[in-house]
Amino acid sequence: MDLDLTPRELLTTTRAVRLRLDLERPVDRADVEDCLRLAFQAPNGSNQQLWQWVLVDDAPTRAAMADIYRAAMDGYIAEMSAKRARGSAPAQASGATQQRMTESVFHLREHLHEVPVLLVPTVAGRLDNATIFEQATRWASVIPAVWSFMLALRTKGMGSAWTTLHLHREAEMADLLGIPSRVTQVGLFPVAHTIGTDFKPADRSASEATIHWNHW
Numbered sequence: 263m264d265l266d267l268t269p270r271e272l273l274t275t276t277r278a279v280r281l282r283l284d285l286e287r288p289v290d291r292a293d294v295e296d297c298l299r300l301a302f303q304a305p306n307g308s309n310q311q312l313w314q315w316v317l318v319d320d321a322p323t324r325a326a327m328a329d330i331y332r333a334a335m336d337g338y339i340a341e342m343s344a345k346r347a348r349g350s351a352p353a354q355a356s357g358a359t360q361q362r363m364t365e366s367v368f369h370l371r372e373h374l375h376e377v378p379v380l381l382v383p384t385v386a387g388r389l390d391n392a393t394i395f396e397q398a399t400r401w402a403s404v405i406p407a408v409w410s411f412m413l414a415l416r417t418k419g420m421g422s423a424w425t426t427l428h429l430h431r432e433a434e435m436a437d438l439l440g441i442p443s444r445v446t447q448v449g450l451f452p453v454a455h456t457i458g459t460d461f462k463p464a465d466r467s468a469s470e471a472t473i474h475w476n477h478w
């Protein structure tokens with residue numbers, strides 16, 4: 263049954279869910295497909311609908327996807343620490359909020375294979391050497407739909423988290439899932455029911471400072 267959320271509640275409480283993904287409760291394919299149908303209403307360039315959506319509920323495939331995610335994440339962490347040691351990357355942020363997020367990110371790393379459904383949204387074409395116009399147009403032809411999908415999940419008591427770490431090993435994921443080489447992956451999205459449905463708005467304390475009226 264859909265949750266009774268006001269638009270304001272929906273927009274302020276659709277969070278990155280990692281610690282509260284219910285790893286025990288199965289997800290109904292029909293519910294996920296319904297969320298995608300809502301997502302397909304999103305704006306996209308010239309209404310070309312260049313997106314394709316790979317949903318995985320097969321356990322061995324999810325395990326292999328999680329292995330790729332973990333290897334990509336570990337490689338990225340090692341690369342960033344080496345850069346920090348050389349002084350060519352900023353020091354890691356500290357504080358309680360950052361600590362909580364790091365714990366949550368590592369929790370997802372450990373449990374990704376247990377998440378009932380994993381989604382890899384894709385968009386046609388490659389952006390490797392694209393102009394800013396081409397990049398902005400192509401990315402914005404799929405990302406609004408992905409966010410709509412996450413909002414739709416929330417209305418059904420499910421949740422997800424935007425992740426891009428596996429893209430460090432994009433080719434391995436493409437091989438595993440049979441994604442053609444002329445297609446670009448957007449990220450990897452865990453899909454599960456949430457443990458409880460009560461989520462709080464995030465603290466986006468810097469937002470006021472980013473608003474400019476009439477001139478930067």
Ligand SMILES: Cc1cc2nc3c(=O)[nH]c(=O)nc-3n(C[C@H](O)[C@H](O)[C@H](O)COP(=O)(O)O)c2cc1C
Nearest residue numbers: 276277278279363367370423424425426427428464
């Ligand atoms: C482009 C992008 C990439 C992200 N990549 C990852 C990721 O690889 N792994 C992960 O656990 N979270 C990832 N996140 C989730 C962010 O950490 C999360 O959205 C942010 O901390 C805000 O969380 P909140 O909306 O719950 O406050 C990503 C988010 C975005 C928008």
